[in-house]
Amino acid sequence: MRSTNTSGIHFVLRMSRGKNGKAAIYVRIVVDKGRSEIALKRLIDIADWNKVKGMAKPKNVELKALNSYLEETRGLLTSHYQEFIIKKQLVTxxxxxxxxxxxxxxxxxxxxxxxxxxxxxxxxxxxxxxKNYFTTVKYLKEFLLKQFKKSDIYLTELDYQFITQFEYFLRTYEPTDYHKGMANNGVMKHLERFRKMVF
Structure with missing residues (x-):
């Protein structure tokens, strides 16, 4: 979710997925400690593969075209990763x-x-x-409308800032009826119920 994530795009061969003596090319996506692979539906002779660079040896036009395809794939995956970072969404x-x-x-x-x-x-x-949970939900709905001008929010958008802003909203809330504003105990109860619903 944050820019401190470690990531990488690597190309690897899978002999078990190949045919006619050729290996299948896979792209491995690494984000933090998690990884996932995609079969690129491309085959190559092991002798034509540079294992250190994770690319084909550019000995002919076909292998150069393959490298261009791999770089294009790397670029698309990197842009998808950056999109998650820019939008501050959970990225895996x-x-x-x-x-x-x-x-x-x-x-x-x-x-x-x-x-x-x-x-x-x-x-x-x-x-x-x-009933107390219903009241907490009511305050959350009012907070969303006032703070974000919308009625709902994705869970991936919840962060420390959201919680502190909600706490401030509760502490400064001015009821329109005869009730008084919330004391510290009331605020903490709402935050506790919010935590139980979300975490």
Whole structure:
């Protein structure tokens, strides 16, 4: 999720996936300690492969064209990785792979998570306790509208800044009815319920 992630794009051969004495070329995506591979549907003689550089030996036009294809693949994967970083989204090797091959990952939202939690807890928690969760959800909805001008947010967008801003919102909240503003204990209870729903 942050620019401190370590990443790499490497090309490797797989003899077991090749045919007619040739090896299959795979691209390996590495993000932090996770890795994922994609079969590029290209074959090559081992003698024509530079293992150190992870590229074909440019001995002829076909091998030069193969290297151009590999560099183009590297560029696309790198741009997908950078897109996750720029948008401050969670980035994994599988996420970069899925974006490259066209799989759209369904992102969960805060609203859907809260609804799921409260539906699940309906059979477990006493009504009085569950009612407190409904109140926390109400404040979160108001906070989203006021702070972000929208009714929902992706879970990948939740960060420390979101939590501190929500805390500030609760501490400075001015009720429109006869109730008073929240004391420290009330604020901490809402933050605790928010944490239980999300983490």
């Amino acid at each position: 090797a599988d996420a970069v792979k899925n974006k490259y091959i066209g799989i759209v990952e369904q992102e969960n939202t805060l609203q859907s998570l809260m609804e799921y939690h409260n539906l699940l807890m309906k059979e477990v928690l006493a009504y009085g306790t569950l």
